[in-house]
Amino acid sequence: MSIELQKGFLLTRQVQDTRQGMLLTYWLKGEDGPLKITINNELAVFFVEKDHAADAHQFLIQNNIIHQHKSLNLKNFSQNDVDGFYFDKLKTFYKARELLKANDIKCFEDDIRPEDRFLMERFITGAMEFTGVEQNAVGFNQYHQAKARTTNFTPDLSMLSIDLECSFDGDLFSIGAYSDSIKKVFMIGELQTDSADYIEWVEDEYDLLLKFITWLNEVDPDIIIGWNVINFDFKLLQKRCDINNIKFAIGRDGSAPFWRQNRLSPEQNFILIAGRVILDGIDLLKSATYSFPSFSLEYVSQHLLGIGKDIEDVDNRVEEIKRKFLYQKQQLASYNLEDCRLVWLIFEKTQLLDFAVLRSALTGLELDRVGGSVAAFTNLYLPKLHRSGYIAPNMGDGESDLVSPGGYVMDSIPGLYKNVLVLDFKSLYPSIIRTFNIDPMGLIEGLLEQQTERELQNPDIHKTIPGFDGAYFSRDKHFLPKIIESLWAERDKAKKQSNAPLSQAIKIIMNSFYGILGSTGCRFFDPRLSGSITKRSHQLLNQTKDWIEELGYSVIYGDTDSIFVSVGANKTDQQSQSIGKEMMTLINKRMNAELNEKYKIESALEIEFETHFHQFLMPTVRGQDIGTKKRYAGLVGRGEQEKLIFKGLESVRTDWTELAKGFQQTLYLKVFNEEPVEDYILTMVADTLAGKFDDKLIYRKRLRRKLSDYQKNIPPHVKAARHADHLNEKLGKPLRYQNKGWIEYVMTVNGPQVKEHLTSAIDYPLYIERQLGAVADGILPFIGKSFGDITDEQLQLF
Known part of the structure; x- marks a missing residue:
């Protein structure tokens, strides 16, 4: 047994049955390299x-199922004692x-996997320290019969971006x-003596795969990143290895990946590689709450980095890649490497790897979860619950006829x-949980305490x-x-410390707790829990509204x-901001006093004065x-700091055209600044009719189902997709829109058509009515005007 404690950060975990019983395997990144x-x-x-x-014990014996049966000092949420049934094999x-x-x-708790339970019961999240018997291994240190516990350890992870x-x-x-520190492209083709030094020429696909696998194991990255890297790149690499009868041996112990499908979404695959983690840029950005109209590498790199790919159009891209492979292999190698670099730069810009590591360290989730x-x-x-004498409920145990309202x-x-x-x-739902002790076990214990008080016929209103x-929460028995x-x-x-990834990871975790308690997909779901959060928030907001209106201001x-x-049009910016700060102080003081008097609790609630709009529109x-x-919509700041903010309006919606968005930005600014609007509106209408904005008339919409699944009430973007693929089929081109994805189209006099198959004239009057007119009439009535009155005479000329 190694006496010295080793430290490492969890990369992968696995359980397998052996003749001797279950074997748990954990790969870590240690201080000196990979550990198994x-x-x-x-x-x-x-x-x-x-x-x-x-009865359970007898059933298992009768069916020759080897097990251990133990009486335990544990109970479920129904206050019934439970026994444990233990098995030495997963099967x-x-x-x-x-x-x-x-x-x-x-x-x-029959859905908790042993490799996860081992960690959580020891409070091990991202890092662990362990002792074990050292074994010989090449390329990594290996220990068996290990004993582990939680620790603090920040790994130095090596990362490699892959694209094919x-x-x-x-x-x-x-x-x-x-x-x-690496630039590498394996390219099929004959050696070109003048080629860049990062290109390694290989004979054919068989040679390509062998040399890539060998090289990858030599470079030995902890983390492999890419764009749709699992469901496309690695899935295709696995397929081509299978076709070429090559073992896809990219695990640190020489093993091939283990694949599994998402039961709810079969097109989504998960990959387990011994000692390596695959992080997909798209999935990780979404986990970190980034949102883009499109998650294409081109769009995200342009938005985040200001640079993009060399080839944009999908049809042309496929053909151009083939042409470059046949005639311009070095250019294809450069393009291939640039895709890898863009993903790397996105990870660096957004600190996605730091985010994944910190999220794992905080929660115990796998890095690629x-x-x-x-x-x-x-x-x-769960481990805290067990130490308090309870086991967790099953999914569905907390369901009832009660309905928890939203915000x-x-x-x-x-x-x-x-x-x-x-x-x-500030973080209202987590604050309510803290203030009112809302907690799954706290609810069970609170109800018990309240029942005891009733039975004693001497209820203490402050006991819970x-x-x-009907929910009551214990004052001292809770964890959340x-x-x-x-x-x-x-x-x-x-x-x-300006640690943005850690701050974001914690924010996401804290804000998820309400959603979890209100989700039937969680074992701790109980509408009394989620209802005690949202209904309390309703009460607090209404109370706050009353206090503000007592001061003589209007809550709009x-x-x-x-x-x-609304604090009044006659206030200066300084006066308005002073009122905001005074209001914040008063509300927090009154909230503390009220909760202490009414419930004998300390308030964790904190209201902040966040924004001063010196111009503001609440539309109808x-x-x-x-x-x-x-x-x-509203204006904040002055001079160079002035900023126009939209919430829920056309300017921030992906299903409105750039024409409408740009028009709204300028029109609202003119209204807010009390400038004339008639000439601007007339010019925009005239220029639209003259075709000057044709590049801004594109609608962009997602096909969320397969094209064949749309049967009734066919929306415009589906009509455009069907028209496009009908033409693609005639032209012998790939059918682009059959299996979900994004579509860009314009409205013509003959209906919606994709921009690459535009065969009819654009329906300009429709754009004027539905885009410019709809935007304008959201604000013009508040200054006594209408889009129709301004434009009717001009439109009659057309």
């Missing part, structure tokens, strides 16, 4: 209520679970790789305003903290408020955690007099 540790003698476990345990565990379920015996080029049918042309909010909550909560949205008061202040509750829908409190403190520290809107206050619902919700 194996742990044996672990058992898989689920729990059964004690009243059913004897046996699954067989036992299915047998008992078939005989109507409920198993608890191929024909439309999947025949490989080249494979590129890039890092801050997509989503995973429920799993993160389970990792953090509170007030009716708005439409109008064109000067001096609107926005006050925002009341929630909604403390988890949030510690995360909150870490986020404040991260902000002070409220949304989830924000209050919009189109065609009606009532105010909108989640839609507004």
Whole structure:
């Protein structure tokens, strides 16, 4: 046994059955390189209520299922004692679970995999320290019979960006790789003596694959990144290896990847490579809450870096890549390498690897986990629950007829305003959880305490903290408020250190807790939990509204955690901001006093004065007099700092044209600055009719289903896609729109058509009515004008 403690950060985890029992395997990145540790003698476990345990035991014996049955000092949320059933093989565990379920015996926590349970029960998230018996291995250190515990350790991970080029049918042309110290392209073709030194020429696809696999293992990266890298690049590499009868041996121990499909989305694949992690740029950006109209590498690199790919159009790109492979291989190599570099630069710009590492260290999620909010909550909560004598409920146990409402949205008061202040509750839902001790076990314990008080006929109204829908929460038996409190403190520290990835990771985790408790996909779902959060937020917002109106100001809107206050057109910027700060101080002081008096609790709620709009529009619902919700626009700042902000309006929606967006920006600025608008509107209409804005008339929309799945009420973008693929088929081109994706089209006098197959005249009057007119009539009525009155005479000339 190695006495010295080793440290490492988790890369991959796996469980497998052996003759001796289950073997847990963990690959880590240690201080001196990769580490492989194996742990044996672990058992898989689920729990059964004690009243059913004897029957369960007999069923398993009768079916020759080897197991251990133990009486435990644990109970479920129904206050029934449970026994543990332990299995030395995963196969046996699954067989036992299915047998008992078939005989109507409920198993608890039977969906938690042993390799995950081992970590969570030891509070191991991203890093661990361990001892074990060292074994000989080439390229990494290996230990077996390991014992592990949690620790703090920040890894130095090596990263490599991968991209491949191929024909439309999947025949490989080249494979590129890039890092801050590596430039490499394997290219099929005869040696060209004047070629760049980063190109390695190979004879054919067989040679390409062999040399790439050998080289990759020599470079030995911890992290491989790319764009749709799993579902395209690695899936195709696996397929071409299979066709060429080559072992895709890219694991650190020489093993091939293990693949599995997403049960809910079969087109999505997951890959497990021993000791290496594949991070997809698209998935990771989405996990870090980035949002783009398109997640194409071209769009994201242009948006984030200001640079893009050399080839844009899909049809032309496929043909151009083939042409370059046949006649300009060095240019193709440069293009291949540039794609790798762009992904690398996006990861650097957004600090995505740091984000993934920190998220893993905070929650125990695998580095490559997509989503995973429920799993993160389970990792953090379950071991604490067990140590308090409870096991977790199963999915569906908390379902009832109760309905938890969403965030509170007030009716708005439409109008064109000067001096609107926005006050925002800082992390409202996590603050409510902290303040009112909202917690799954806290609910169970609170209900018990309240029942005991009733039975004693001497109820203490401050024994528990009341929630909604009959919920009561224990004042001292809970975990979630403390988890949030510690995360909150870490986020404040991260902000002070300007650690953006850590701050973002913590924010996402904290904000996910309400969604988890309100999701039927979580084992801790209970509408009394989520309802006690959202209904409390409704109450707090209304209370805040009342306090503000007591001061003589008008609340014109409220949304989830924000209050919009009109303080009067006669105020200067300085006066408005002073009012905002005074209002913030007053509300926080009154909130603290009220909660202490009413519930005997300390408030973690904090409202902040966030924004001063010196010009603000709260529009009406189109065609009606009532105010909108989640839609507004306003001006903040002065001079060079002035900024126009839109929420929910055309300028921030991807399904409106650039014509409408640009028109709205300029028109709103003119209205806010009290400038004439008639000449601008007339010029825009005339220029649109003259064809000067044809490049700005493109609609961009996602096909969210297969084209054949659209049967009724066919929307314009589907009509455009069908028209385009009908023409593609006639021209012998690939059908581009059959299986989801984005489509760009324009409206013509003969209906919607994609821009590359435009055969009819553009329907300019339709654009004027539905784009310019719709935008203008969102704001013009507030200054006593209308788009129709301004343009009718001009349009009659056409």
